[in-house]
Amino acid sequence: MREITVRDAIREAVMEEMQRSPGMIVMGEDIMPGAFGVHAGLGEMFPGRFLETPISEAAIVGTALGAAMTGGPVIAEIMYSDFLAVCMDEIVNQAAKIRYMTGGQARVPLVIRSPIGMTRGVAAQHSQSLEAWFAHIPGLRVAMPSTPADAKGLLKTALRGEDPVLFFEQKLLYGEKGPVPDGADHLVQLGTAHVAREGEDVTVVATGLMVSKALEAAVELQRSGISIEVVDPRTVSPIDFDTIYGSVDKTARLLVITEATLACSVASEIAASVAEHRFNSLDGPVRRLGSPFVPKPSTPTLEKLAYPGTDDILRIVREMVPRRTR
Amino acid sequence: MREITVRDAIREAVMEEMQRSPGMIVMGEDIMPGAFGVHAGLGEMFPGRFLETPISEAAIVGTALGAAMTGGPVIAEIMYSDFLAVCMDEIVNQAAKIRYMTGGQARVPLVIRSPIGMTRGVAAQHSQSLEAWFAHIPGLRVAMPSTPADAKGLLKTALRGEDPVLFFEQKLLYGEKGPVPDGADHLVQLGTAHVAREGEDVTVVATGLMVSKALEAAVELQRSGISIEVVDPRTVSPIDFDTIYGSVDKTARLLVITEATLACSVASEIAASVAEHRFNSLDGPVRRLGSPFVPKPSTPTLEKLAYPGTDDILRIVREMVPRRTR
C-alpha cells in the first residue's frame, strides 16, 4: 500500500469529500494553506469554498453550525485546540444540543478540525489536550486518529455523518507516514477501536500520539518477555468498550495512557469503566498514565517532564506484570 | 446551632469577607440581588463594590481576573454555570495558568460563583453540571458544597486564597436549611471531604445535590439492614482521596454518584482512582451513577429520567451488597 503522511491523508479526505458533496465548505483563519499546511493546493481546486475568516472563533464555529444545520457538510478549522476555549458555547450549548432540543429536527453535518497536544516549547496555551471536555458532552463525537489511514477514514466518515464531530489532529503526527488504502471509499467507522498490536500480558489503551509511545514500549518490553496488547480507541466518544473489554478479558491487566492531565480524562473514563464492568477479569489494579497536573512549561528541560514518556510506560508495565509470567 | 439556608450562608460569607477585605469587589449581571437573590440587601452596605455588568461574560471573568491579579479578592458571578461556556478562555487559558506561566509571579484571588445543575424544566442550556471540565485543569480549584455550613466555610476560604476557584452552587439547594456556626471564623479547607453519614457496607461518594439523595437512600437502606457510608468530597478539585480510600478500606465497596453525565466525570475520576489505588481493598466492582448521556429535556416526564434518583441508588446498592451480609 502507498505510504503518505497524516497531513496528506487529511488533505485527501477533505479533497475527496469536497468533490463528493458540492455543498461542502471549509472555514477558518489562514485557511490557505490551513493550520500546519493541510489545505495546500486545495484552494484553486474548489474556488469559493475555502472561506478565510477573521480572528473570530466564536463566529466561525457558530456560523459553521448555522451553515451545517441548513446545508453542509462544513469544516470549521480552529488553529490550535486550546482556542476552542473561546467557542465552547457554540460547540457545547449549541451544536451538541440542537438536535435533541428540537426533538430531532436538526441535522448537524459539522466537523471541527483542530490540531491538539504537544509541540516544541509553545507552552501552556498552545499544547493542551482537552478532548475530555468534549467526550463529557452528549451530542458530540470526538475523533483522535493516530495513523494516516485512520485520519483519512475517520474524517471522511465524520463528513458523511449528521452529528457534530470534534476531529483532533496531533501536531507531532502530521509528518508521520503510514499505509493508506487507495480510492475514495476508505472509511473508518467512529466508535471502532483498532488493536494496534496483539499481546498477552497487559492491555495498553492509548490515544493519539501515545499510541506510538505504547508501540515503542511494546518492542522494548518484548525483549524482556512481556507482551502487551495496544488498543487504540481512535474515537474517544463513543469509545469502543467491547474491544477494550475483550482485550482485558484476555490479558487481565489494564494500563490506560493519555497525553491529557488525568483528572476526569478519557483515561479515567476507560479505567473506571473496566473496573466497573470487567472487575472480575482483572488480576490487579487498573493503571493510568497521563501528564502531570501542571500547565505545560516552555523550557525543554521541564517540558519533557510534563508529558508521559515511553520510560513511564516501561516502568508501569513492569510493575504490573509479576515476575513469574516474564 | 442556628439554622440558615444555603442562600443566606453564601450571603453571610460574601458580607463577612467584604468587611474583612476592603479591596474586595463583586461583579456580574443583575448583581443586585444577584443570581437567585444571594446578594439581597448587600448593595447598600458596600456602596460601589457590587458592579453591575453588561451581558459580557468573557469581559466579566477577564476583568475580574485582571482585578484579582492586581488587587482582589474578586467574585465574578455567572448566572448559570452553562454560561461559563462563553468564558472558558478567561478561566482556563488565563486564570488557571497565569501563576505557572509567570513562574509564580501572579496571585489570583478570584472566585467564580455560579449556580449549577438541576432546576425545573429549563432544559438543555440551563441545567448542566460541568464541574468536570474545571477539575480537569491544573491551576483551578472547584468547590461544590452541599450544606449551608460548607457553602459558607468553603466560600470564605476560597476568598482568602490566591488561586482561582470555581464555586458551584446547586440551584435546588439555595432554599435548604442547615446548622451554620456563628461568627466570622467558620472556614472549611478546600480538599477536605466530609463523612456525611457513617456506615459499614458500601462507601457512597456523592457531590452537591446528590449528597441529599444518598442520605435519603441511606435511611431506606438501613431498614433492610444495609449500612452505607456517605462521603461528600465538598471540593472536586482537589479531591480528598485519603478520606475516600479510608472509607473504602473499611467497606470494601464503592459507589460514586454525580449529577453530571458519567463520561470523563468526577465520578469516573474517583472510581478510577480507587480501582487503581485501592484495588485490593475492593470486594467487588466499583459502581458509578450519573445522568444518562443526553442533554436535559424540558418536559417533566423526561426530565426526571434524565437525572439520577434515589431509586437508582437503592437499586445499585442492593446489587452491590451480597445477601449474606444483609
Add this chain to the structure above:
Amino acid sequence: MSNDLPKETLVGFWRDMHRIRAFERSAAYQSTLGKIYGALHSYEGQEACAVGVCAALQAGDYVASTHRGHGHSLAKGARMDRMMAELFGREDGYCRGKGGSLHIADFGCGMLGANGIVGAGYAIAAGAALTAKQSGSGRVAVCFFGDGAVTRGTFHEVMNMASLWKLPLLMVCENNGYAQYVSTTETMVFRSVADLAANYAVPGVHVDGNDIRGVFQATVAAVARARAGEGPTLLELRTERFNGHSSGDPQFYRSKAEVQELRRSRDPILRLEGELAGAGLLDDRDAILAAVEAEVTAAVAFADAAPYPAAEAVTQDVYA
C-alpha cells in the same frame, strides 16, 4: 392614515399580532394552572416586530430567535397548537417536549430555534445566510435579538463577517430597554444600536418597533438588499416589554404606573387598530377575534390531549 398598504395586509397584521398576544396570555394562564413547567418570557408589547419582519419574508427564509421567541415562531408560520403542546411538554410539541419554551423550533417553516444563550443566535443566522448564499437559493436569514444581547462580543464578530461576505442577513434588534431587571442604559454606553452598523459598512436603520408599517417597510427594503447580494442590514426596532422579564419577575425595578402608561400609549395592536378602525377597515373585527380565540382554545385542547413523550424518548434524538 396613509393608504400605503392593502387592506388585507393591514388587517392581516392586526390579526397576526392578536394571535401572538392571545397565545401569550393563554400560555401565561395555563402556566398558573401548572400545565406549563418551565419559565416563560412573554412577547406581549413586541408583537409588531415579529409580525412586521416576518410578513416581509418568504416561507423558505430562516429565522434565529431568542429566549423571548414565541412571537417569532408564530409570525414565521409555526402552528399554535404544536407550540402550545411544546410548552405543555407533550410529544406533539414541535420538539417532542424536549425543548420547551426556550428552545421552540420549527425547521419546516424556517424557524431555527429559540435560544437560551443570549447572543448565540447571530452566528447561527449568519450560517443559514451563508448556506443561502453558497447555494444560490435566494433565501435570507433573520436574526432577532434583544438590546441586552448587543454587549455580547459575538454581535460584532458576526457583523464583521457577515458584511465581509455580503451575507443575505437581517440583524433585527428588538430594543425594549431592558435586560432582565436592568435598564440597558445602565449597561450599554451607546444609545443607538443601529448606529453600530456604520462600522461594518452596513445600513443601520432606526424604526419604531411598535409601528408595524414602519417595521414591515424597513424589512422589505433590507430583504431586497439581501436578495440582491448587497449584504446585511441592521434594524433597530424600539419597542416595549409589557411584562416582567419572565413569568416569575415581580418587576420591583419599575413602577406599575410606568407599565400601565406603556400599555396605554405604546401598544402596537391598539395603535394599528385605531388607525384601521378610523379608516373603516376593521369591519371583520369580531369575526377575526373570534377566530383567534377559537385557535387558542383549540391549541390548548390539542396540547391537553397530546400525550407526554414515552420514556424511551429521553435517549432519542441525541445522535443521528
Add this chain to the structure above:
Amino acid sequence: MSNDLPKETLVGFWRDMHRIRAFERSAAYQSTLGKIYGALHSYEGQEACAVGVCAALQAGDYVASTHRGHGHSLAKGARMDRMMAELFGREDGYCRGKGGSLHIADFGCGMLGANGIVGAGYAIAAGAALTAKQSGSGRVAVCFFGDGAVTRGTFHEVMNMASLWKLPLLMVCENNGYAQYVSTTETMVFRSVADLAANYAVPGVHVDGNDIRGVFQATVAAVARARAGEGPTLLELRTERFNGHSSGDPQFYRSKAEVQELRRSRDPILRLEGELAGAGLLDDRDAILAAVEAEVTAAVAFADAAPYPAAEAVTQDVYA
C-alpha cells in the same frame, strides 16, 4: 525638526528603540543557534509604539501585552538579561523558563504578561484599571493589541464596560496590516480601528505608529485623561511588521521588495535618527550604540550562564 521635546527625551527614545531592535535581532540569531526553543514573534518595525507609549507611563502603571510582546516588556522596564534568559528557558528568566517568549511577564514593572491568545489581554488590562480605580491608586493600564485582534468580540465587550465604568485604560492597537499571513483588509470590513471608539463615547485617535513623537504625545494626553477619571482612550498606531509573523514564516504572501521598501521608508528608528542627526542632537550616537550592544552581549552571556530550572520546578507554581 520641531523642538517639541527635550534632547534627553528624544535621544532616550532613540536608544530605547534600538535596545528593542538589538534584542530582537540577537534573539533571532540565538534562535538559529538552537538556544531558543519556542517560536518568536519579532517586534522589529514597531519599536516606536512600545517606546512611545511606555515613555508616557509611570513605573506603577500596568501593561497587558500580546504574542508580539518583547518590545512592550523592554519599554515598560523589564531587564534584557532576564528576558533573554526566559527565551533561553532558564531558571533566571522572568518566568523561570516556564513562560518563554509567549508569556513573558514582569509584574515588578507592571508588565502583566504577553499572551498566546489573541484578544485575551483586553479584559485583563481592564481589570488592572479597575483595581486602580477602586483603590484610587492613580495608576493607569495599557492594553496593546494587534489589528487582527479587533475582530475578537472581547474587544467590544471591554470597550463598552471600560467606558461605562470610566476605567483608566488605554487601548492601544498596533495596526501592522497583517494577522499572520493575511492582510487584515481581507478580514476586517472596517478600515479604521480608532473610529470604533465613537460607539463607546471614547476618544479614538489615529497616530502614525512609526512617529514616536506622535505616539508619545497621544499617549500623554490619553494618560492624563485616564488619571483625571475621564475614562479610556483608543489609540490606533499605524505601523509595520518588518519580519514574518513568527520565526518560521517564509512570507510567501508578500514580496521581498515590499518588505525592503518598508524597511527603507517606514523605519521608526531611522526616521528619528535622521531628525536627531539633522538637528545635531546625536553626538552620543556611537557611545549609545556601544552601550546597547554591550547590554545585549551581557544579556546573552547571562542567559547562557543561567541554569535550567531543576526538575522539581515542573510541579511548582501551579497553586499558591
